[in-house]
Amino acid sequence: MDPIGISAVALSILSPNITKTEINKVAYKTTYTIVISFFVVIIAGEFVLKVFGLDINSLKVMGGLVLLLMALSMISGNIKVKSNDEDKLNEELAIIPIAIPIVFGTGLFSTIIIFKHEADGFIDLASISIAYCLNAIIFYFIFKNSIHIKRYLGQTGQNVITKLMGLIVGALAIQFIISGVVTLAKSYLN
Template sequence: MLNLKEIVSVTLILFSVIDVVGSLPVIIDLRQKSGKIESGRATFASGVLMISFLFVGERILKLFGVDVASFAVAGAFIIFLIGLEMILGRTIFKSEINTGGATHIVPIAFPLIAGAGTLTTIISLRAEYQTVNIIVGIILNLGLIYAVLKSSGWLETRLGSGGLEVLRKIFGIILLAIAIKLIKTNLIADF
């Protein structure tokens, strides 16, 4: 059943993890190098990746003998590290972004939007939220992603580098809190 509280929670969690606003400097750089960003295609490809992983991800885990609660804790550690990256301004994960190839799929749809952190978060959310609410949260995020990609030039001039940095730090703190909640909830479930 649709649950507004769950939808809002999932939407905010995914928005923080995807961090499309925090990725604006990379998106702006790619737009300058390639001439334009194919917002519609990038958004569609991201959505296909996220929704596919929502349904197939758990089966892949079962293939390796891993339960969703354990994967949720592992995902929480990744979310925690992403939050630390955002707050401290340090790179923990090696960047896999390149500027060659189809700019709408690589690197924007994957790994920038639907990267390891996002996919891990989606499967981790299955441990706590209903699938229908996760799908609605993904769709709402796809709308936000499309809007940000489409208006990246306008956002660059309005926010400035200081504004983008403040947003990045705020979402970093939110991610740390989410990670701690996921760890606490899923570790208690095992006892």
């Protein structure tokens, strides 16, 4: 998750005259949605993979590619989302498109499935869940205060943070791709 970058994207989607109270509601609804989505994926995500006959390593490669594309767009500054329906309420936009797919997209889905697959037991799953929930809380507070952050950082500061996060996401993407390709190659060559 890139809360500062996502906050900038979300502010461009939401009403330009959004109040502090309205953005609090949007931040809460978005965070609630991504936490529910996390638990749905961690509980039923592997089942969905089995139903479609997908290998976790194929998902690693695909998830890595999606993350890589997202990282490249973060680095190049090409993240643009527009809402064509001006009549939508800000709270409706909190779920779609802000929570899903902007915050909780295929890259995050893939990351959760991969981390769950690599978990050794309940303690690892609990650690993943706690780490995700802590990230969601951080996301909530940053998104809730994004109007202030936008004023403080300015456009240049937001661009720098987004590009740095893009580098980190890109490195994670490369790790996923290499790990998945190597494991798939080994399984097909044996």
